[in-house]
Amino acid sequence: MSVLTQTRQDALNLFEKLGLPTQRDEDWKYTDASRLKDLLEPTPVDENIHIKDMGITGLDAYRMVFINGLFAEAESNLPEGVSILSLAELEKNSVGDDAEGIAKLFTVDTQAPLINGFNAYNAAKASDGAVIILADHAILTKPLYILHISNQSNVIRHSFMIGQHAQAEIIEHFISTGDNKALSNSCSFVALKAEAHLEHSRIQQEGDKQSHVARVQVKQCKKSSYTFHGVELGAALSRTDLVVNLHGEGASCDLNGLFVLGGRQHADHHTRIDHKAPHCTSRELYRTVLDGRSHGVFNGKVLVHEGAIKTDSNMSNGNILLSKNAEIDTKPELEIYNDDVKCAHGATIGQLDDKQLFYLRSRGISAEAAQELLTFAFADEVLVAMRNQTVRSYVEKAAFAKLPHSDDLEEMLGS
């Protein structure tokens, strides 16, 4: 058996050992994954997807399209001189020593936090993915836009390796067509060398019968910086494990999350930041706006290891429930094993601020529009950190469309 086949087989064995998480697992207490059991298997590409005009329009970016988990080269547009490859291609063409390196891309690090059966399954069954290797000092001149379109279950596995002093922006966008019940199982592995910088967005906008399970695992070397924007708008059920390892001195991460949910949608983010080296900074801002019978789950854990002196960590989670049937479970967790740190964290659950509402109304804005405006502003504040204005305004519009809004407000924001 080749080393690659063996690695895949190991992952499958691990999956069989782990099984899917159950609600008896502390980390899956609020999210019922059992109903995803029959949706795991990836289904090959469906040629019937018309992808013209899909995704974020007007975005000046390199483009990689994946249809049901397979790279659609014809729809893509890649930069020259930068190593952006298809994982499936790599796997197919691998021989000898190469194979060993490629096998690493399928290895499951069982020691990493929040590893679960979906992750093992992903390594065993991934159909394809983007493998991006940015050389030292390279700068990706345009953002790379990775558009995932699906109408079937799919398993996708990306690796982003950003060299020393290199810089990139990567936007992952997930949409679906039709109304199949299907599962997207996605993993993105990010490795940032010294002083590398990556701005990474994940915009999940799949159909309301879809489910989405994701893992984003980041390892940061010295003085690297990582900015994450996770936006959950779609899917019936979505779960993301975001795991950041601040491994090198002076590394910093900035994690932003926004859920705008309605109906019976369920979204769960578990984030874990490990401060392992001195002088690292982490900042986390998560907000949810929940309507209908939707359910949000946020668990943010920061672990400051011994020796990680001068750690500066700030986490804040805010939630607005627009309906009395909406529900949020939030738990910021902080574990500190040294004294020389500055850490703050907190969560709020609430309705809108009376003083702000009155202020707006006293300036002539109707009660209804004032409420909607404050709700929108609350959500929008997470997006302020998004530097790409085209992406930001796309997300704003999509979020706005999901929020209750009167003609008044639409008129106001539109003009």
Added chain:
Amino acid sequence: MLEVKDLHVSVDGKKILKGLNLTINAGEVHAIMGPNGAGKSTLSNVIAGRDGYEITSGSITYKNDDLLEMSPEERAWAGVFLAFQYPVEIPGVNNTYLLKAGVNAKRKHQGLEELDAFDFMQTVKEKAKLVELDPSFLSRSVNEGFSGGEKKRNEIFQMAVLEPSLALLDETDSGLDIDALRIVAGGVNKLRSPDKAIVMITHYQRLLDYIEPDFVHVLADGVIQKTGDKSLAVELEKHGYDWVKENK
């Protein structure tokens, strides 16, 4: 323009205003002074329509309408404006955008067309100049990160854009430096006109040197204890509030 009659207001069962009477005519400028906790902000909040105040008896008539029946936004559309003692910060809501929404909501209510975006921006810039508000404040979130004095200046800027008939300025002078006070007062003076009225709540006679009032009222123990002209403020400064109570 405004007629407050025998107004009784409680908060959480505590009586704050106890039969207050006040008449304000178009073209007039009134100053209300009085000790801390007397109920001055309560009065202005009740006029602007803030929740949480229990009006146990009395009435407020504004331009022949029952003000107490109107929502805060209806009052704004009818020309009532309150410059807050403590303006709230509203992250994520753009200052100019708020004003545009406010102006257009009012116009819509009056059956007028929305203002053209360009014309609106011209007005905004002109008014910002009037109160010497740095244009960078226009694109910032409402009051977010503004200094105390900047917030007050922003209130007067909003007033200038919204062009109310009845402006209530709740301690707008507190927290302003000497130059800012002169500038803001200048802005207020430019808005004086025969069809508008201004009510200034203040602790300092100094403001009245800049904006000359027609009447000065002393509010204490939930009622207007004394009404006079500008000289009353000078007397107050000399003798304090106990003097008022003794010389009713």
